[in-house]
Amino acid sequence: MQHRKLRLCLVGFGKVGRAFAELILREHDRLQSEAGLDLVVTGICTARFGSVTNPLGVDLRRALDRANAESPQGPFEESTAFVATCPADIVVETTPLEPFTGAVGIAIIRAALTAGRSVASANKGPVAHGLRELRKLAGRQGLQYRYESAVADGMPVFNLIERTLPCASVTAVTGLLNSTSGVVLDALSEGRNFSEAIRRAEALGIVEDDPQYDLDGWDAAVKLCAMSAALWDKPIHVEDVKRTPISEVLAPEAIDARAHGNRLVSLATLQSKPSDQVVRAAVEICEIGPESVFFALTGTSLGVRFESSLLQPITISCSEPRLADTAYGLLADVLHIGLEGSSRT
Ligand SMILES: NC(=O)c1ccc[n+]([C@@H]2O[C@H](COP(=O)([O-])OP(=O)(O)OC[C@H]3O[C@@H](n4cnc5c(N)ncnc54)[C@H](OP(=O)(O)O)[C@@H]3O)[C@@H](O)[C@H]2O)c1
Incomplete structure:
Protein backbone atom coordinates (compact mmCIF):
# COMPACT_ATOMS: atom_id res chain seq x y z
CA MET A 1 0.00 0.00 0.00
CA MET A 155 -13.43 5.65 25.12
CA PRO A 156 -14.98 7.26 22.03
CA VAL A 157 -17.10 9.88 23.80
CA PHE A 158 -16.78 12.77 21.36
CA ASN A 159 -16.33 10.69 18.22
CA LEU A 160 -19.37 8.60 19.14
CA ILE A 161 -21.62 11.63 19.22
CA GLU A 162 -20.00 13.47 16.32
CA ARG A 163 -19.51 10.56 13.94
CA THR A 164 -21.94 7.83 14.92
CA LEU A 165 -24.90 9.71 16.37
CA PRO A 166 -25.10 12.93 14.33
CA CYS A 167 -28.05 15.17 15.27
CA ALA A 168 -29.29 12.63 17.81
CA SER A 169 -29.88 15.63 20.09
CA VAL A 170 -28.18 14.45 23.27
CA THR A 171 -30.08 15.77 26.29
CA ALA A 172 -28.13 14.22 29.17
CA VAL A 173 -24.86 12.51 29.93
CA THR A 174 -24.24 10.45 33.07
CA GLY A 175 -21.01 8.75 33.91
CA LEU A 176 -18.34 7.31 36.11
CA LEU A 177 -15.58 9.63 34.93
CA ASN A 178 -12.90 9.42 37.61
CA SER A 179 -11.00 6.20 38.31
CA THR A 180 -9.55 7.34 41.66
CA SER A 181 -13.04 7.93 43.05
CA GLY A 182 -14.11 4.43 42.03
CA VAL A 183 -11.10 2.76 43.63
CA VAL A 184 -11.37 4.75 46.88
CA LEU A 185 -15.13 4.21 47.31
CA ASP A 186 -14.77 0.47 46.61
CA ALA A 187 -11.92 0.22 49.15
CA LEU A 188 -13.98 2.09 51.79
CA SER A 189 -16.87 -0.31 51.21
CA GLU A 190 -14.51 -3.21 51.98
CA GLY A 191 -13.74 -1.68 55.37
CA ARG A 192 -10.37 -0.10 54.48
CA ASN A 193 -9.64 3.20 56.16
CA PHE A 194 -9.32 6.37 54.09
CA SER A 195 -5.52 6.42 53.88
CA GLU A 196 -5.43 2.75 52.88
CA ALA A 197 -8.04 3.48 50.21
CA ILE A 198 -5.94 6.33 48.79
CA ARG A 199 -2.80 4.19 48.92
CA ARG A 200 -4.60 1.56 46.85
CA ALA A 201 -5.37 4.18 44.17
CA GLU A 202 -1.80 5.50 44.36
CA ALA A 203 -0.38 2.01 43.89
CA LEU A 204 -2.31 1.84 40.59
CA GLY A 205 -0.58 5.06 39.46
CA ILE A 206 -3.87 6.80 38.71
CA VAL A 207 -3.91 9.55 41.34
CA GLU A 208 -3.22 13.19 40.43
CA ASP A 209 -0.28 14.85 42.20
CA ASP A 210 -2.87 16.16 44.62
CA PRO A 211 -5.35 13.27 45.27
CA GLN A 212 -7.81 15.77 46.71
CA TYR A 213 -8.34 17.11 43.21
CA ASP A 214 -9.87 13.77 42.16
CA LEU A 215 -11.62 13.15 45.47
CA ASP A 216 -13.21 16.60 45.63
CA GLY A 217 -14.74 16.01 42.21
CA TRP A 218 -12.79 18.66 40.29
CA ASP A 219 -11.49 16.23 37.67
CA ALA A 220 -14.99 14.96 36.86
CA ALA A 221 -16.35 18.53 36.99
CA VAL A 222 -13.87 19.74 34.33
CA LYS A 223 -14.82 16.72 32.20
CA LEU A 224 -18.48 17.77 32.43
CA CYS A 225 -17.50 21.31 31.39
CA ALA A 226 -15.59 19.88 28.43
CA MET A 227 -18.59 17.79 27.37
CA SER A 228 -21.03 20.69 27.73
CA ALA A 229 -18.82 22.82 25.48
CA ALA A 230 -18.20 20.06 22.96
CA LEU A 231 -21.68 18.51 22.72
CA TRP A 232 -23.81 21.63 23.01
CA ASP A 233 -21.50 24.61 22.55
CA LYS A 234 -22.62 25.66 26.04
CA PRO A 235 -19.53 26.45 28.12
CA ILE A 236 -20.10 26.28 31.88
CA HIS A 237 -17.88 27.37 34.76
CA VAL A 238 -16.22 24.57 36.65
CA GLU A 239 -17.08 26.35 39.92
CA ASP A 240 -20.78 26.06 38.97
CA VAL A 241 -20.67 22.25 38.91
CA LYS A 242 -22.25 20.95 42.11
CA ARG A 243 -19.78 18.57 43.78
CA THR A 244 -19.91 16.14 46.72
CA PRO A 245 -16.35 15.40 47.88
CA ILE A 246 -15.28 11.91 48.90
CA SER A 247 -14.01 11.71 52.48
CA GLU A 248 -13.75 9.23 55.31
CA VAL A 249 -17.23 10.18 56.57
CA LEU A 250 -18.61 8.14 53.66
CA ALA A 251 -17.07 4.90 54.99
CA PRO A 252 -20.13 3.69 57.01
CA GLU A 253 -22.44 4.49 54.07
CA ALA A 254 -20.16 2.62 51.66
CA ILE A 255 -20.00 -0.44 53.95
CA ASP A 256 -23.76 -0.35 54.45
CA ALA A 257 -24.42 -0.10 50.69
CA ARG A 258 -22.18 -3.13 50.10
CA ALA A 259 -23.97 -5.08 52.85
CA HIS A 260 -27.23 -4.49 50.94
CA GLY A 261 -25.73 -5.63 47.63
CA ASN A 262 -25.36 -2.06 46.39
CA ARG A 263 -22.41 0.28 45.72
CA LEU A 264 -21.56 3.92 46.41
CA VAL A 265 -20.27 5.65 43.28
CA SER A 266 -19.31 9.18 42.30
CA LEU A 267 -21.74 9.87 39.48
CA ALA A 268 -21.25 12.81 37.14
CA THR A 269 -24.36 14.15 35.43
CA LEU A 270 -24.92 16.78 32.78
CA GLN A 271 -28.33 17.82 31.51
CA SER A 272 -29.49 20.26 28.89
CA LYS A 273 -32.88 20.50 27.27
CA PRO A 274 -33.10 21.96 23.76
CA SER A 275 -35.66 24.49 25.05
CA ASP A 276 -33.46 25.42 27.96
CA GLN A 277 -30.22 27.39 27.80
CA VAL A 278 -29.35 26.25 31.33
CA VAL A 279 -27.03 23.28 31.77
CA ARG A 280 -27.21 21.36 35.03
CA ALA A 281 -23.96 19.69 36.06
CA ALA A 282 -23.17 17.73 39.20
CA VAL A 283 -20.69 15.22 40.60
CA GLU A 284 -22.51 13.42 43.40
CA ILE A 285 -22.17 10.36 45.60
CA CYS A 286 -24.99 7.94 44.81
CA GLU A 287 -25.94 4.48 45.96
CA ILE A 288 -26.60 2.23 42.95
CA GLY A 289 -27.90 -1.31 42.78
CA PRO A 290 -27.40 -4.17 40.31
CA GLU A 291 -30.09 -2.67 38.04
CA SER A 292 -27.79 0.28 37.24
CA VAL A 293 -25.74 0.11 34.04
CA PHE A 294 -22.79 1.31 36.11
CA PHE A 295 -22.99 -1.39 38.81
CA ALA A 296 -20.48 -3.76 37.20
CA LEU A 297 -17.95 -0.98 36.60
CA THR A 298 -15.84 -1.46 39.71
CA GLY A 299 -12.40 -0.07 40.57
CA THR A 300 -10.84 2.06 37.85
CA SER A 301 -13.48 1.21 35.24
CA LEU A 302 -15.27 4.09 33.54
CA GLY A 303 -18.65 4.39 31.83
CA VAL A 304 -20.76 7.02 30.08
CA ARG A 305 -24.48 6.91 29.32
CA PHE A 306 -26.05 9.22 26.75
CA GLU A 307 -29.74 10.15 26.65
CA SER A 308 -31.00 11.73 23.47
CA SER A 309 -34.22 12.80 21.78
CA LEU A 310 -33.99 10.19 19.03
CA LEU A 311 -32.70 7.06 20.74
CA GLN A 312 -33.08 5.01 23.86
CA PRO A 313 -30.14 5.56 26.24
CA ILE A 314 -26.78 4.31 25.00
CA THR A 315 -24.00 3.34 27.40
CA ILE A 316 -20.33 2.77 26.67
CA SER A 317 -17.76 1.56 29.17
CA CYS A 318 -14.13 0.66 29.52
CA SER A 319 -12.94 -1.99 31.91
CA GLU A 320 -9.91 -0.81 33.88
CA PRO A 321 -8.44 1.64 31.37
CA ARG A 322 -4.65 2.07 31.28
CA LEU A 323 -2.37 4.78 29.93
N1 LIG B 1 -2.56 10.38 33.03
C1 LIG B 1 -3.73 9.99 32.54
O1 LIG B 1 -4.18 8.87 32.79
C2 LIG B 1 -4.54 10.91 31.65
C3 LIG B 1 -5.69 10.42 31.02
C4 LIG B 1 -6.40 11.27 30.14
C5 LIG B 1 -5.97 12.57 29.95
N2 LIG B 1 -4.85 13.02 30.62
C6 LIG B 1 -4.40 14.39 30.37
O2 LIG B 1 -3.21 14.34 29.60
C7 LIG B 1 -2.36 15.43 29.94
C8 LIG B 1 -0.99 14.88 30.34
O3 LIG B 1 -1.11 14.04 31.46
P1 LIG B 1 0.16 13.24 32.03
O4 LIG B 1 -0.38 12.31 33.03
O5 LIG B 1 0.98 12.75 30.91
O6 LIG B 1 0.95 14.45 32.75
P2 LIG B 1 2.49 14.46 33.19
O7 LIG B 1 2.99 13.07 33.38
O8 LIG B 1 2.57 15.43 34.32
O9 LIG B 1 3.27 15.07 31.92
C9 LIG B 1 3.10 16.39 31.52
C10 LIG B 1 4.15 16.72 30.48
O10 LIG B 1 3.95 18.05 30.02
C11 LIG B 1 5.18 18.76 30.08
N3 LIG B 1 4.91 20.19 30.22
C12 LIG B 1 4.38 20.86 31.26
N4 LIG B 1 4.23 22.17 30.96
C13 LIG B 1 4.69 22.31 29.69
C14 LIG B 1 4.83 23.40 28.82
N5 LIG B 1 4.43 24.64 29.17
N6 LIG B 1 5.36 23.19 27.60
C15 LIG B 1 5.78 21.97 27.21
N7 LIG B 1 5.65 20.87 28.00
C16 LIG B 1 5.12 21.05 29.22
C17 LIG B 1 5.90 18.15 31.24
O11 LIG B 1 7.28 18.45 31.12
P3 LIG B 1 8.29 18.21 32.36
O12 LIG B 1 8.26 16.74 32.66
O13 LIG B 1 9.56 18.66 31.80
O14 LIG B 1 7.75 19.03 33.50
C18 LIG B 1 5.59 16.67 31.01
O15 LIG B 1 6.44 16.17 30.01
C19 LIG B 1 -3.07 16.21 31.06
O16 LIG B 1 -3.75 17.30 30.51
C20 LIG B 1 -4.04 15.17 31.63
O17 LIG B 1 -5.17 15.76 32.24
C21 LIG B 1 -4.12 12.22 31.44
Whole structure:
Protein backbone atom coordinates (compact mmCIF):
# COMPACT_ATOMS: atom_id res chain seq x y z
CA MET A 1 0.00 0.00 0.00
CA GLN A 2 1.25 3.49 -0.80
CA HIS A 3 1.82 5.54 2.28
CA ARG A 4 2.01 9.16 3.23
CA LYS A 5 4.34 10.64 5.85
CA LEU A 6 2.61 12.37 8.76
CA ARG A 7 4.95 14.41 10.96
CA LEU A 8 4.06 14.70 14.65
CA CYS A 9 5.46 17.03 17.31
CA LEU A 10 4.80 16.04 20.91
CA VAL A 11 4.35 18.88 23.37
CA GLY A 12 4.47 17.22 26.78
CA PHE A 13 6.36 13.97 27.24
CA GLY A 14 5.09 12.75 30.60
CA LYS A 15 2.99 9.66 31.29
CA VAL A 16 0.58 10.15 28.38
CA GLY A 17 3.13 11.55 25.90
CA ARG A 18 5.43 8.60 26.51
CA ALA A 19 2.61 6.04 26.31
CA PHE A 20 1.72 7.59 22.95
CA ALA A 21 5.36 7.33 21.80
CA GLU A 22 5.47 3.66 22.86
CA LEU A 23 2.26 3.03 20.90
CA ILE A 24 3.68 4.67 17.77
CA LEU A 25 6.87 2.61 18.06
CA ARG A 26 4.89 -0.61 18.51
CA GLU A 27 2.27 -0.04 15.84
CA HIS A 28 4.17 1.98 13.24
CA ASP A 29 4.51 -0.72 10.59
CA ARG A 30 0.94 -1.96 10.93
CA LEU A 31 -0.44 1.59 10.70
CA GLN A 32 1.66 2.16 7.61
CA SER A 33 0.31 -0.92 5.89
CA GLU A 34 -3.29 -0.70 7.15
CA ALA A 35 -3.88 3.06 7.18
CA GLY A 36 -1.28 4.14 4.64
CA LEU A 37 0.22 6.60 7.12
CA ASP A 38 3.90 6.70 8.05
CA LEU A 39 3.81 8.34 11.49
CA VAL A 40 7.09 10.10 12.25
CA VAL A 41 7.77 12.05 15.45
CA THR A 42 9.84 15.05 14.39
CA GLY A 43 9.88 16.96 17.67
CA ILE A 44 9.41 16.67 21.43
CA CYS A 45 9.04 19.60 23.82
CA THR A 46 8.89 19.41 27.62
CA ALA A 47 8.90 21.98 30.44
CA ARG A 48 11.94 20.90 32.48
CA PHE A 49 13.80 18.52 30.19
CA GLY A 50 14.23 20.65 27.10
CA SER A 51 13.30 19.79 23.53
CA VAL A 52 14.53 17.93 20.49
CA THR A 53 13.69 18.23 16.79
CA ASN A 54 14.72 16.32 13.71
CA PRO A 55 12.83 16.85 10.42
CA LEU A 56 13.70 13.26 9.44
CA GLY A 57 12.43 11.79 12.68
CA VAL A 58 13.54 11.85 16.31
CA ASP A 59 15.03 8.62 17.67
CA LEU A 60 11.98 7.78 19.80
CA ARG A 61 13.55 4.90 21.70
CA ARG A 62 16.43 7.15 22.74
CA ALA A 63 14.03 9.96 23.69
CA LEU A 64 12.01 7.53 25.83
CA ASP A 65 15.15 6.23 27.53
CA ARG A 66 16.26 9.79 28.27
CA ALA A 67 12.82 10.73 29.61
CA ASN A 68 12.64 7.62 31.80
CA ALA A 69 16.10 8.48 33.15
CA GLU A 70 15.03 12.14 33.66
CA SER A 71 17.85 13.26 31.35
CA PRO A 72 17.41 16.37 29.21
CA GLN A 73 16.23 15.90 25.63
CA GLY A 74 18.06 18.99 24.34
CA PRO A 75 17.94 22.78 24.59
CA PHE A 76 15.07 24.51 26.33
CA GLU A 77 12.44 25.96 24.04
CA GLU A 78 9.26 27.76 24.99
CA SER A 79 6.34 25.57 23.88
CA THR A 80 4.36 28.20 21.92
CA ALA A 81 7.50 29.10 19.95
CA PHE A 82 8.29 25.40 19.51
CA VAL A 83 4.91 24.55 17.95
CA ALA A 84 5.22 27.52 15.59
CA THR A 85 8.55 26.34 14.17
CA CYS A 86 8.64 22.55 14.59
CA PRO A 87 8.54 20.56 11.35
CA ALA A 88 5.10 19.03 11.96
CA ASP A 89 1.71 18.42 10.38
CA ILE A 90 0.10 17.66 13.76
CA VAL A 91 0.92 18.81 17.28
CA VAL A 92 0.13 16.20 19.94
CA GLU A 93 -0.51 18.21 23.11
CA THR A 94 -0.29 16.49 26.52
CA THR A 95 0.67 19.23 28.97
CA PRO A 96 -0.83 19.18 32.48
CA LEU A 97 -4.39 20.19 33.15
CA GLU A 98 -5.10 23.61 34.61
CA PRO A 99 -8.65 23.00 35.80
CA PHE A 100 -9.75 26.60 36.25
CA THR A 101 -8.37 28.26 33.10
CA GLY A 102 -6.77 25.75 30.72
CA ALA A 103 -4.54 28.71 29.85
CA VAL A 104 -1.21 27.04 28.99
CA GLY A 105 -2.87 24.36 26.87
CA ILE A 106 -5.02 26.97 25.11
CA ALA A 107 -1.94 29.08 24.31
CA ILE A 108 -0.08 26.05 22.87
CA ILE A 109 -3.06 24.90 20.78
CA ARG A 110 -3.74 28.44 19.56
CA ALA A 111 -0.08 28.83 18.53
CA ALA A 112 -0.09 25.46 16.74
CA LEU A 113 -3.29 26.21 14.79
CA THR A 114 -2.10 29.71 13.96
CA ALA A 115 1.12 28.21 12.57
CA GLY A 116 -0.88 25.85 10.34
CA ARG A 117 -0.74 22.60 12.32
CA SER A 118 -3.70 20.47 13.35
CA VAL A 119 -3.85 19.42 16.99
CA ALA A 120 -4.62 16.20 18.87
CA SER A 121 -4.81 16.88 22.60
CA ALA A 122 -5.46 14.84 25.76
CA ASN A 123 -5.91 18.00 27.80
CA LYS A 124 -9.48 18.71 28.93
CA GLY A 125 -8.70 22.25 30.14
CA PRO A 126 -8.68 23.82 26.67
CA VAL A 127 -11.88 21.95 25.74
CA ALA A 128 -13.63 23.17 28.89
CA HIS A 129 -12.36 26.75 28.72
CA GLY A 130 -11.41 27.54 25.14
CA LEU A 131 -13.26 25.29 22.75
CA ARG A 132 -15.34 27.92 20.97
CA GLU A 133 -12.30 30.04 20.14
CA LEU A 134 -10.11 27.06 19.18
CA ARG A 135 -12.80 25.49 16.99
CA LYS A 136 -13.29 28.79 15.17
CA LEU A 137 -9.55 29.19 14.68
CA ALA A 138 -9.17 25.61 13.40
CA GLY A 139 -12.10 26.17 11.02
CA ARG A 140 -10.64 29.44 9.71
CA GLN A 141 -7.28 27.75 9.18
CA GLY A 142 -8.82 24.69 7.48
CA LEU A 143 -7.32 22.49 10.24
CA GLN A 144 -8.56 20.11 12.90
CA TYR A 145 -8.48 20.31 16.70
CA ARG A 146 -9.41 16.93 18.19
CA TYR A 147 -9.48 15.89 21.88
CA GLU A 148 -10.96 12.37 22.14
CA SER A 149 -8.77 11.28 25.07
CA ALA A 150 -9.55 14.38 27.16
CA VAL A 151 -12.56 12.64 28.76
CA ALA A 152 -12.69 8.94 29.70
CA ASP A 153 -9.28 8.01 28.27
CA GLY A 154 -9.63 5.94 25.08
CA MET A 155 -13.43 5.65 25.12
CA PRO A 156 -14.98 7.26 22.03
CA VAL A 157 -17.10 9.88 23.80
CA PHE A 158 -16.78 12.77 21.36
CA ASN A 159 -16.33 10.69 18.22
CA LEU A 160 -19.37 8.60 19.14
CA ILE A 161 -21.62 11.63 19.22
CA GLU A 162 -20.00 13.47 16.32
CA ARG A 163 -19.51 10.56 13.94
CA THR A 164 -21.94 7.83 14.92
CA LEU A 165 -24.90 9.71 16.37
CA PRO A 166 -25.10 12.93 14.33
CA CYS A 167 -28.05 15.17 15.27
CA ALA A 168 -29.29 12.63 17.81
CA SER A 169 -29.88 15.63 20.09
CA VAL A 170 -28.18 14.45 23.27
CA THR A 171 -30.08 15.77 26.29
CA ALA A 172 -28.13 14.22 29.17
CA VAL A 173 -24.86 12.51 29.93
CA THR A 174 -24.24 10.45 33.07
CA GLY A 175 -21.01 8.75 33.91
CA LEU A 176 -18.34 7.31 36.11
CA LEU A 177 -15.58 9.63 34.93
CA ASN A 178 -12.90 9.42 37.61
CA SER A 179 -11.00 6.20 38.31
CA THR A 180 -9.55 7.34 41.66
CA SER A 181 -13.04 7.93 43.05
CA GLY A 182 -14.11 4.43 42.03
CA VAL A 183 -11.10 2.76 43.63
CA VAL A 184 -11.37 4.75 46.88
CA LEU A 185 -15.13 4.21 47.31
CA ASP A 186 -14.77 0.47 46.61
CA ALA A 187 -11.92 0.22 49.15
CA LEU A 188 -13.98 2.09 51.79
CA SER A 189 -16.87 -0.31 51.21
CA GLU A 190 -14.51 -3.21 51.98
CA GLY A 191 -13.74 -1.68 55.37
CA ARG A 192 -10.37 -0.10 54.48
CA ASN A 193 -9.64 3.20 56.16
CA PHE A 194 -9.32 6.37 54.09
CA SER A 195 -5.52 6.42 53.88
CA GLU A 196 -5.43 2.75 52.88
CA ALA A 197 -8.04 3.48 50.21
CA ILE A 198 -5.94 6.33 48.79
CA ARG A 199 -2.80 4.19 48.92
CA ARG A 200 -4.60 1.56 46.85
CA ALA A 201 -5.37 4.18 44.17
CA GLU A 202 -1.80 5.50 44.36
CA ALA A 203 -0.38 2.01 43.89
CA LEU A 204 -2.31 1.84 40.59
CA GLY A 205 -0.58 5.06 39.46
CA ILE A 206 -3.87 6.80 38.71
CA VAL A 207 -3.91 9.55 41.34
CA GLU A 208 -3.22 13.19 40.43
CA ASP A 209 -0.28 14.85 42.20
CA ASP A 210 -2.87 16.16 44.62
CA PRO A 211 -5.35 13.27 45.27
CA GLN A 212 -7.81 15.77 46.71
CA TYR A 213 -8.34 17.11 43.21
CA ASP A 214 -9.87 13.77 42.16
CA LEU A 215 -11.62 13.15 45.47
CA ASP A 216 -13.21 16.60 45.63
CA GLY A 217 -14.74 16.01 42.21
CA TRP A 218 -12.79 18.66 40.29
CA ASP A 219 -11.49 16.23 37.67
CA ALA A 220 -14.99 14.96 36.86
CA ALA A 221 -16.35 18.53 36.99
CA VAL A 222 -13.87 19.74 34.33
CA LYS A 223 -14.82 16.72 32.20
CA LEU A 224 -18.48 17.77 32.43
CA CYS A 225 -17.50 21.31 31.39
CA ALA A 226 -15.59 19.88 28.43
CA MET A 227 -18.59 17.79 27.37
CA SER A 228 -21.03 20.69 27.73
CA ALA A 229 -18.82 22.82 25.48
CA ALA A 230 -18.20 20.06 22.96
CA LEU A 231 -21.68 18.51 22.72
CA TRP A 232 -23.81 21.63 23.01
CA ASP A 233 -21.50 24.61 22.55
CA LYS A 234 -22.62 25.66 26.04
CA PRO A 235 -19.53 26.45 28.12
CA ILE A 236 -20.10 26.28 31.88
CA HIS A 237 -17.88 27.37 34.76
CA VAL A 238 -16.22 24.57 36.65
CA GLU A 239 -17.08 26.35 39.92
CA ASP A 240 -20.78 26.06 38.97
CA VAL A 241 -20.67 22.25 38.91
CA LYS A 242 -22.25 20.95 42.11
CA ARG A 243 -19.78 18.57 43.78
CA THR A 244 -19.91 16.14 46.72
CA PRO A 245 -16.35 15.40 47.88
CA ILE A 246 -15.28 11.91 48.90
CA SER A 247 -14.01 11.71 52.48
CA GLU A 248 -13.75 9.23 55.31
CA VAL A 249 -17.23 10.18 56.57
CA LEU A 250 -18.61 8.14 53.66
CA ALA A 251 -17.07 4.90 54.99
CA PRO A 252 -20.13 3.69 57.01
CA GLU A 253 -22.44 4.49 54.07
CA ALA A 254 -20.16 2.62 51.66
CA ILE A 255 -20.00 -0.44 53.95
CA ASP A 256 -23.76 -0.35 54.45
CA ALA A 257 -24.42 -0.10 50.69
CA ARG A 258 -22.18 -3.13 50.10
CA ALA A 259 -23.97 -5.08 52.85
CA HIS A 260 -27.23 -4.49 50.94
CA GLY A 261 -25.73 -5.63 47.63
CA ASN A 262 -25.36 -2.06 46.39
CA ARG A 263 -22.41 0.28 45.72
CA LEU A 264 -21.56 3.92 46.41
CA VAL A 265 -20.27 5.65 43.28
CA SER A 266 -19.31 9.18 42.30
CA LEU A 267 -21.74 9.87 39.48
CA ALA A 268 -21.25 12.81 37.14
CA THR A 269 -24.36 14.15 35.43
CA LEU A 270 -24.92 16.78 32.78
CA GLN A 271 -28.33 17.82 31.51
CA SER A 272 -29.49 20.26 28.89
CA LYS A 273 -32.88 20.50 27.27
CA PRO A 274 -33.10 21.96 23.76
CA SER A 275 -35.66 24.49 25.05
CA ASP A 276 -33.46 25.42 27.96
CA GLN A 277 -30.22 27.39 27.80
CA VAL A 278 -29.35 26.25 31.33
CA VAL A 279 -27.03 23.28 31.77
CA ARG A 280 -27.21 21.36 35.03
CA ALA A 281 -23.96 19.69 36.06
CA ALA A 282 -23.17 17.73 39.20
CA VAL A 283 -20.69 15.22 40.60
CA GLU A 284 -22.51 13.42 43.40
CA ILE A 285 -22.17 10.36 45.60
CA CYS A 286 -24.99 7.94 44.81
CA GLU A 287 -25.94 4.48 45.96
CA ILE A 288 -26.60 2.23 42.95
CA GLY A 289 -27.90 -1.31 42.78
CA PRO A 290 -27.40 -4.17 40.31
CA GLU A 291 -30.09 -2.67 38.04
CA SER A 292 -27.79 0.28 37.24
CA VAL A 293 -25.74 0.11 34.04
CA PHE A 294 -22.79 1.31 36.11
CA PHE A 295 -22.99 -1.39 38.81
CA ALA A 296 -20.48 -3.76 37.20
CA LEU A 297 -17.95 -0.98 36.60
CA THR A 298 -15.84 -1.46 39.71
CA GLY A 299 -12.40 -0.07 40.57
CA THR A 300 -10.84 2.06 37.85
CA SER A 301 -13.48 1.21 35.24
CA LEU A 302 -15.27 4.09 33.54
CA GLY A 303 -18.65 4.39 31.83
CA VAL A 304 -20.76 7.02 30.08
CA ARG A 305 -24.48 6.91 29.32
CA PHE A 306 -26.05 9.22 26.75
CA GLU A 307 -29.74 10.15 26.65
CA SER A 308 -31.00 11.73 23.47
CA SER A 309 -34.22 12.80 21.78
CA LEU A 310 -33.99 10.19 19.03
CA LEU A 311 -32.70 7.06 20.74
CA GLN A 312 -33.08 5.01 23.86
CA PRO A 313 -30.14 5.56 26.24
CA ILE A 314 -26.78 4.31 25.00
CA THR A 315 -24.00 3.34 27.40
CA ILE A 316 -20.33 2.77 26.67
CA SER A 317 -17.76 1.56 29.17
CA CYS A 318 -14.13 0.66 29.52
CA SER A 319 -12.94 -1.99 31.91
CA GLU A 320 -9.91 -0.81 33.88
CA PRO A 321 -8.44 1.64 31.37
CA ARG A 322 -4.65 2.07 31.28
CA LEU A 323 -2.37 4.78 29.93
CA ALA A 324 -2.29 2.83 26.68
CA ASP A 325 -6.03 3.54 26.32
CA THR A 326 -5.45 7.29 26.60
CA ALA A 327 -2.62 6.94 24.08
CA TYR A 328 -5.03 5.18 21.74
CA GLY A 329 -7.49 8.08 22.05
CA LEU A 330 -4.72 10.38 20.82
CA LEU A 331 -3.81 7.96 18.06
CA ALA A 332 -7.44 7.84 16.93
CA ASP A 333 -7.39 11.64 16.67
CA VAL A 334 -4.11 11.58 14.72
CA LEU A 335 -5.48 8.96 12.34
CA HIS A 336 -8.72 10.89 11.80
CA ILE A 337 -6.72 14.01 10.98
CA GLY A 338 -4.26 12.10 8.80
CA LEU A 339 -6.91 10.19 6.89
CA GLU A 340 -9.34 13.07 6.45
CA GLY A 341 -6.63 15.65 5.98
CA SER A 342 -7.45 19.28 6.39
CA SER A 343 -8.96 21.55 3.80
CA ARG A 344 -5.36 22.74 3.25
CA THR A 345 -4.02 19.37 2.07
N1 LIG B 1 -2.56 10.38 33.03
C1 LIG B 1 -3.73 9.99 32.54
O1 LIG B 1 -4.18 8.87 32.79
C2 LIG B 1 -4.54 10.91 31.65
C3 LIG B 1 -5.69 10.42 31.02
C4 LIG B 1 -6.40 11.27 30.14
C5 LIG B 1 -5.97 12.57 29.95
N2 LIG B 1 -4.85 13.02 30.62
C6 LIG B 1 -4.40 14.39 30.37
O2 LIG B 1 -3.21 14.34 29.60
C7 LIG B 1 -2.36 15.43 29.94
C8 LIG B 1 -0.99 14.88 30.34
O3 LIG B 1 -1.11 14.04 31.46
P1 LIG B 1 0.16 13.24 32.03
O4 LIG B 1 -0.38 12.31 33.03
O5 LIG B 1 0.98 12.75 30.91
O6 LIG B 1 0.95 14.45 32.75
P2 LIG B 1 2.49 14.46 33.19
O7 LIG B 1 2.99 13.07 33.38
O8 LIG B 1 2.57 15.43 34.32
O9 LIG B 1 3.27 15.07 31.92
C9 LIG B 1 3.10 16.39 31.52
C10 LIG B 1 4.15 16.72 30.48
O10 LIG B 1 3.95 18.05 30.02
C11 LIG B 1 5.18 18.76 30.08
N3 LIG B 1 4.91 20.19 30.22
C12 LIG B 1 4.38 20.86 31.26
N4 LIG B 1 4.23 22.17 30.96
C13 LIG B 1 4.69 22.31 29.69
C14 LIG B 1 4.83 23.40 28.82
N5 LIG B 1 4.43 24.64 29.17
N6 LIG B 1 5.36 23.19 27.60
C15 LIG B 1 5.78 21.97 27.21
N7 LIG B 1 5.65 20.87 28.00
C16 LIG B 1 5.12 21.05 29.22
C17 LIG B 1 5.90 18.15 31.24
O11 LIG B 1 7.28 18.45 31.12
P3 LIG B 1 8.29 18.21 32.36
O12 LIG B 1 8.26 16.74 32.66
O13 LIG B 1 9.56 18.66 31.80
O14 LIG B 1 7.75 19.03 33.50
C18 LIG B 1 5.59 16.67 31.01
O15 LIG B 1 6.44 16.17 30.01
C19 LIG B 1 -3.07 16.21 31.06
O16 LIG B 1 -3.75 17.30 30.51
C20 LIG B 1 -4.04 15.17 31.63
O17 LIG B 1 -5.17 15.76 32.24
C21 LIG B 1 -4.12 12.22 31.44
